[in-house]
Amino acid sequence: MSRVQLDHIAKAYGNGPRVIRDVNLDIQDKEFVVLVGPSGCGKSTLLRMIAGLEAITDGTLLIGDRRVNDVPPNERDIAMVFQNYALYPHMTVYENMAFGLKLRNMPKTEIKDRVTAAARLLEIENLLDRKPKDMSGGQRQRVAIGRAIVRNPQVFLFDEPLSNLDAKLRGQMRIELQKLHRDLQATMIYVTHDQIEAMTLGNRIVVLRNGDVQQFDTPITLYNQPVNRFVAGFIGTPPMNFLPGRLSGTGPLQFQSDQGAVTLDLSQSVHAPALASFRGHAVTLGIRAEHMSPVPVPGRSMPELTVQADAVEHTGNEALTYFHLDDQRFVARLPADLPLTFGQSFRLFWELDKCHFFDAETELAIR
Structure with a gap:
């Protein structure tokens, strides 16, 4: 069983503040979990603690049913794939993949069988006699992954393994990693700052900020039901639009933006029951670019606004159109054939029931 449990895990360097604070995670056997967040949030530090490369200040780490806080990295039965590949330049692909097995004094026939099987799985059988300098970045990354596969570990750890690749190759490697997870049926923990990687790879995603877990859930739940403004703004491309305002204190339930550019009647919306207790309070409205349209959708509550285009980015099948409401920059995902300059x-209709509302003080979602 390859379950990984983090129970009140914390990390501090010397007498300084904790860079990881009270993290609790239960990663199930055969699950693909992604740690995501901005630079400096603690995701790589957390991964390195699981690997045994960083000491744990407080808490308990279990791999399987074994407490491994003080177990050295080579005895944790994990394999780690690094951002910089960490291949030996003087060794061939075969030698790089076999090196760790040779250190364990494994029989040569078994080493050959494992390396051959991993090379076949990763489609690098024709590269086994090459050295790293004679390969592309994508090929070297496959070798680094193959070196981890041959060890047959309980848990695979990936530390931003695709960040050195170009955009097209990253897309291809994401598909390969999904296939690899299905084939190996292994527990995988993956660190990235790229939320697209996180959304496409993870069975579940851990969103980190300043050493704290903001939310741990499936990609679709993070997208549709973010627990706070930070998660709402971090997950999704382009990021969610936000507009500060206030709910009416009396009369029909309304949202009015701080500078008066937007007034929305919420009395018949799906949000009305949750928002009722926040009457008179400052709140922040959030809406995603894809939940605005130049035409109303039949059967949906869609208030209309007239806005002015600041910029238009054509991406082929759509146009990201930027505009301002109050002093906030907004972006809408609109059809590419809409002739805007x-x-x-232009008119813009909002899907009112797709909006999100956050308490302005705590930044928590109002549900």
């Missing part, structure tokens, strides 16, 4: 006014 800089400074042009």
Whole structure:
């Protein structure tokens, strides 16, 4: 069983503040979990503690049913794939993949069988006699992954393994990693700052901020039901739009933006029951770019606004159109054939029931 449990895990360097604070995670056997967050949030530090490369200040780490806080890295039955590949330049692909097994004094026939099987799985059988300098970045990354596979560990750890690859190759390698997870049926923990990687790879995603877990859930739940403003703004491309405002204290339930550009009647929306207890309070409205449209959708509550285009980015099948409400920059994902130019006014309809509302003080989602 390859379950990984983090129970009140914390990390501090010397007498300084804790960079990881009270993290609790239960990663199930055969699960693919992604740690994601901005630079400096603690995701790589957390991964290195699981690997045994960083000491744990407080808490308990279990791999399987074994407490491994003080177990050295080579005895934890894990394999780690690094961002910089960490291949030996003077060794061939075969020698790089076999090196760890030779250190364990494994029989040569078994080493050959394991390396051959891993090379076949990763489609690098024709590269076994090459050295790293004679391969592309994508090929070297496959070798680094193969070196981890041959060890047949309980848990695979990936520390931003695709960040050195170009955009096209990253897309291809994401598909390969999904296939690899299905084939190996192994527990995998993956660190990235790229939320697209996180959304496409993870069975569940851990969103980190300043050493704290903000939310640990499935990609679709993070997208549709973020627990706070940070998660809402971090997950999704482009990021969610936000507009500060206040709910009416009396009369029909309304949202009015701080500078008065937007007034929304919420009395018949799905949000009304949750928002009722926040009457008179400052709140932040959030709406995603894809939940705005130049035409109303039949059967949906869609208030209309007239806005002015600041910029239009054509991406082929769509146009990301930027505009301002109050002093906040917004972006809408609109059809590519909509003929908009800089400074042009246009109508925009919002899917009211797709909006999100956050307490302005705590930044927690109001549900």
